[in-house]
Amino acid sequence: MTLQSVRIGLLGYGTVGGSLCGLINEQRSDIAALTGLDLSVTRVAVNDLSKERPGIGDAVLTGDANEVIHADDVDLVVELVGTIDLARRWIGDALRAGKSVVTGNKALLAAHGRELFDLAAANDAELLFEASVAGAIPLMRTLQKSLRGEPIDRIMGIVNGTTNYMLSAMTDQGADYADILAEAQRLGYAEADPTADVEGFDAQAKAAIIATVAFGVAVTSKDVPVEGITRVTSADIANAKRLGYVIKLLAVVERVGDQAPYEISARVHPAMVPLSHPLATVRGSFNAVFIEGTAVDELMLYGRGAGGRPTASAVLGDVIEAASGIAHGSVRTPPALADALVRAPEAAMSAFYLDLAVDDSPGVLAEVAGVFGANGVSIKSMEQEGLGSEATLAFITHQASEADIAATIEKLQSLPSVNRVGALYRVIGA
Amino acid sequence: MTLQSVRIGLLGYGTVGGSLCGLINEQRSDIAALTGLDLSVTRVAVNDLSKERPGIGDAVLTGDANEVIHADDVDLVVELVGTIDLARRWIGDALRAGKSVVTGNKALLAAHGRELFDLAAANDAELLFEASVAGAIPLMRTLQKSLRGEPIDRIMGIVNGTTNYMLSAMTDQGADYADILAEAQRLGYAEADPTADVEGFDAQAKAAIIATVAFGVAVTSKDVPVEGITRVTSADIANAKRLGYVIKLLAVVERVGDQAPYEISARVHPAMVPLSHPLATVRGSFNAVFIEGTAVDELMLYGRGAGGRPTASAVLGDVIEAASGIAHGSVRTPPALADALVRAPEAAMSAFYLDLAVDDSPGVLAEVAGVFGANGVSIKSMEQEGLGSEATLAFITHQASEADIAATIEKLQSLPSVNRVGALYRVIGA
Numbered sequence: 001m002t003l004q005s006v007r008i009g010l011l012g013y014g015t016v017g018g019s020l021c022g023l024i025n026e027q028r029s030d031i032a033a034l035t036g037l038d039l040s041v042t043r044v045a046v047n048d049l050s051k052e053r054p055g056i057g058d059a060v061l062t063g064d065a066n067e068v069i070h071a072d073d074v075d076l077v078v079e080l081v082g083t084i085d086l087a088r089r090w091i092g093d094a095l096r097a098g099k100s101v102v103t104g105n106k107a108l109l110a111a112h113g114r115e116l117f118d119l120a121a122a123n124d125a126e127l128l129f130e131a132s133v134a135g136a137i138p139l140m141r142t143l144q145k146s147l148r149g150e151p152i153d154r155i156m157g158i159v160n161g162t163t164n165y166m167l168s169a170m171t172d173q174g175a176d177y178a179d180i181l182a183e184a185q186r187l188g189y190a191e192a193d194p195t196a197d198v199e200g201f202d203a204q205a206k207a208a209i210i211a212t213v214a215f216g217v218a219v220t221s222k223d224v225p226v227e228g229i230t231r232v233t234s235a236d237i238a239n240a241k242r243l244g245y246v247i248k249l250l251a252v253v254e255r256v257g258d259q260a261p262y263e264i265s266a267r268v269h270p271a272m273v274p275l276s277h278p279l280a281t282v283r284g285s286f287n288a289v290f291i292e293g294t295a296v297d298e299l300m301l302y303g304r305g306a307g308g309r310p311t312a313s314a315v316l317g318d319v320i321e322a323a324s325g326i327a328h329g330s331v332r333t334p335p336a337l338a339d340a341l342v343r344a345p346e347a348a349m350s351a352f353y354l355d356l357a358v359d360d361s362p363g364v365l366a367e368v369a370g371v372f373g374a375n376g377v378s379i380k381s382m383e384q385e386g387l388g389s390e391a392t393l394a395f396i397t398h399q400a401s402e403a404d405i406a407a408t409i410e411k412l413q414s415l416p417s418v419n420r421v422g423a424l425y426r427v428i429g430a
Numbered sequence: 431m432t433l434q435s436v437r438i439g440l441l442g443y444g445t446v447g448g449s450l451c452g453l454i455n456e457q458r459s460d461i462a463a464l465t466g467l468d469l470s471v472t473r474v475a476v477n478d479l480s481k482e483r484p485g486i487g488d489a490v491l492t493g494d495a496n497e498v499i500h501a502d503d504v505d506l507v508v509e510l511v512g513t514i515d516l517a518r519r520w521i522g523d524a525l526r527a528g529k530s531v532v533t534g535n536k537a538l539l540a541a542h543g544r545e546l547f548d549l550a551a552a553n554d555a556e557l558l559f560e561a562s563v564a565g566a567i568p569l570m571r572t573l574q575k576s577l578r579g580e581p582i583d584r585i586m587g588i589v590n591g592t593t594n595y596m597l598s599a600m601t602d603q604g605a606d607y608a609d610i611l612a613e614a615q616r617l618g619y620a621e622a623d624p625t626a627d628v629e630g631f632d633a634q635a636k637a638a639i640i641a642t643v644a645f646g647v648a649v650t651s652k653d654v655p656v657e658g659i660t661r662v663t664s665a666d667i668a669n670a671k672r673l674g675y676v677i678k679l680l681a682v683v684e685r686v687g688d689q690a691p692y693e694i695s696a697r698v699h700p701a702m703v704p705l706s707h708p709l710a711t712v713r714g715s716f717n718a719v720f721i722e723g724t725a726v727d728e729l730m731l732y733g734r735g736a737g738g739r740p741t742a743s744a745v746l747g748d749v750i751e752a753a754s755g756i757a758h759g760s761v762r763t764p765p766a767l768a769d770a771l772v773r774a775p776e777a778a779m780s781a782f783y784l785d786l787a788v789d790d791s792p793g794v795l796a797e798v799a800g801v802f803g804a805n806g807v808s809i810k811s812m813e814q815e816g817l818g819s820e821a822t823l824a825f826i827t828h829q830a831s832e833a834d835i836a837a838t839i840e841k842l843q844s845l846p847s848v849n850r851v852g853a854l855y856r857v858i859g860a
Binding site: 023030031036138142147149150151216260281295296298303307313314316317319321324328329334338 | 711726
């Protein structure tokens with residue numbers, strides 16, 4: 001068998017870059033046997049040339065990304081720097097030079113994906129980005145290939161390992177948010193500045209990419225309303241558990257309506273997930289994505305969403321696919337994205353959990369229920385905890401719009417018998 | 431955008447064929463927008479031309495498969511007849527005519543896969559078969575694309591929905607095998623002749639295909655030792671539960687050793703799965719495949735393993751990929767399979783569960799433990815249930831070979847204090 005040589009240029013050499021070089025070196029002969037490709041890393045651009053770079057092999061180190069992008073001995077560029085502006089320029093330059101690019105840069109794709117996909121198509125190059133969402137889970141390839149003909153209804157993902165670790169720990173230990181955050185930071189599961197994770201911004205970018213790829217329309221982070229986990233309390237988790245639910249931070253992407261042009265709804269929020277749902281079993285820092293389609297029915301992909309080697313595994317899959325296109329002299333770029341018809345956030349539909357602190361006097365439930373009804377919100381179940389002035393009413397509704405729930409809450413807050421409107425959660429599978 | 435027309439010829443029009451035609455008709459414009467491909471079914475070969483075929487559209491019906499395979503208006507052949515000998519010939523003819531083929535025929539691939547893959551490569555045609563293993567779960571594409579560079583250690587799959595439905599029902603209801611089989615047959619989850627499912631032969635063919643694709647070596651059903659679920663009792667399930675396990679029928683595929691050439695071990699048997707393991711949560715007729723790799727860590731794919739529309743979803747993904755290759759004038763066939771070095775069944779390693787009915791007299795445990803030790807089997811845990819002549823000892827061992835366990839059992843059966851060697855199960859995650 002004649003091997004086809006494909007030479008890789010790397011932008012950035014952090015944990016993922018190091019793992020990728022290690023994998024390519026270790027697996028080089030196995031990859032050759034399975035694919036006919038002889039992969040090698042020939043050039044690596046780094047910020048700091050003075051640092052020791054073990055495992056980099058014979059690749060030429062440079063401090064200048066352009067020397068990688070435009071090198072004659074680089075067929076394929078892997079971008080692992082993670083910034084937005086520089087990466088955007090470098091990826092654009094590589095694509096304009098006709099070189100396929102592999103990246104895991106979710107923030108870049110969620111902001112400027114369409115520009116880069118168009119550049120790839122215009123220059124007959126491939127842009128692959130499996131590592132940008134849910135790490136080692138082959139979600140992008142599943143959506144782009146296996147489910148390309150599938151009428152996808154909804155995708156719900158646990159796509160942020162930090163928050164899933166924290167919510168799992170809060171659930172197991174009955175501990176509060178602040179304590180668990182401190183523990184997660186100590187153990188390295190959360191960053192010193194945890195904002196991007198706990199406020200949901202990381203999941204927001206991933207939701208935008210999932211919606212873009214699943215439905216072939218240009219969705220950006222700005223189209224995705226986001227609510228993080230900072231207001232989730234141990235009491236909420238205990239209440240959810242009592243009703244048979246666990247609280248997870250979900251990225252939800254939906255296609256609304258029965259025929260094209262479809263509206264797309266994408267959002268990130270904590271949700272109550274029934275204990276019997278496959279997503280409820282996803283614990284610790286694992287990620288999982290649950291796909292509902294008309295033909296495929298229910299499909300879930302579960303795995304590592306972060307970490308050097310799992311992320312490198314996803315990058316390597318893309319490298320091999322892009323290299324295969326180079327070796328066959330034919331890349332397969334999809335048609336241009338369509339404009340997205342983004343559903344207004346207030347029109348998004350969910351079931352809701354809502355709890356109210358009330359005076360437990362005759363007629364209060366009737367009054368409260370009347371407010372739900374007057375706002376078009378149908379109650380699925382209600383449970384009362386406690387008595388007298390300490391009573392709490394916990395409601396789960398049928399499907400309702402965000403607007404109708406907001407109007408319901410506004411009215412409830414004005415009732416004298418309602419002391420406090422407590423927690424509000426979207427509920428799935430209800 | 432100029433659409434590229436790709437015309438599909440169908441061999442067989444049962445439940446899956448009908449669902450596939452329905453999907454292609456319904457999704458035609460969406461698929462065109464997402465891929466640039468205009469798919470149509472132009473010819474369909476059926477056994478019985480007199481039968482009503484709703485939903486077949488404008489396709490020409492014929493009773494002769496050759497009229498589909500060799501038609502000028504067929505670019506791509508989908509084989510859904512499911513027999514071995516005829517399908518082998520027809521697929522071979524289509525590939526020799528340079529036409530890519532999509533099939534879900536697991537029995538054929540597990541027996542003659544290598545011959546057909548070689549034919550595909552020799553004729554520059556693609557042979558895709560996602561639907562042959564685990565229905566709508568994108569396992570083949572994940573192994574062939576996303577994990578092509580991954581050092582895969584082990585794959586464990588629940589790949590037969592009938593037996594998983596039955597074992598789940600036995601677990602939930604505490605009922606016996608015969609009762610649950612009758613119920614499954616009544617509900618349509620098991621066939622009138624359930625042999626292929628309950629004896630594990632269906633899973634055996636799938637294990638052979640998984641091993642072939644995961645490791646790029648030619649493995650056939652004959653290389654896969656198989657044990658079905660017919661001897662699983664409600665008592666075994668109760669014992670497993672008490673120890674924190676659930677019993678599942680698993681297809682296990684492993685790569686043994688640290689460097690090439692690797693030995694491959696593939697087998698099908700019931701196994702005790704810890705309740706905390708993701709595979710333990712797979713209930714009813716769902717399938718799931720759990721992949722362990724050095725870089726990817728743990729990855730699980732979960733979904734529908736059978737049914738008309740889920741299977742058609744998998745076929746459609748392959749149709750679009752093959753059509754994309756045709757449209758780009760370039761197919762990507764992998765290198766030829768290597769010969770498999772199949773590990774001898776008696777050398778396969780597992781942890782084991784073993785229970786013994788013994789006379790509970792002083793010295794019995796020491797004597798029994800001595801037999802384990804003398805045969806090189808290390809005991810991880812032991813629990814005694816009952817007293818006197820009714821005592822049962824339940825052992826879980828550390829990793830041991832099938833040969834050492836067989837020798838241990840033979841010796842135990844000869845001990846006067848051992849009244850009966852009861853159940854034997856492989857244990858995962860122990």
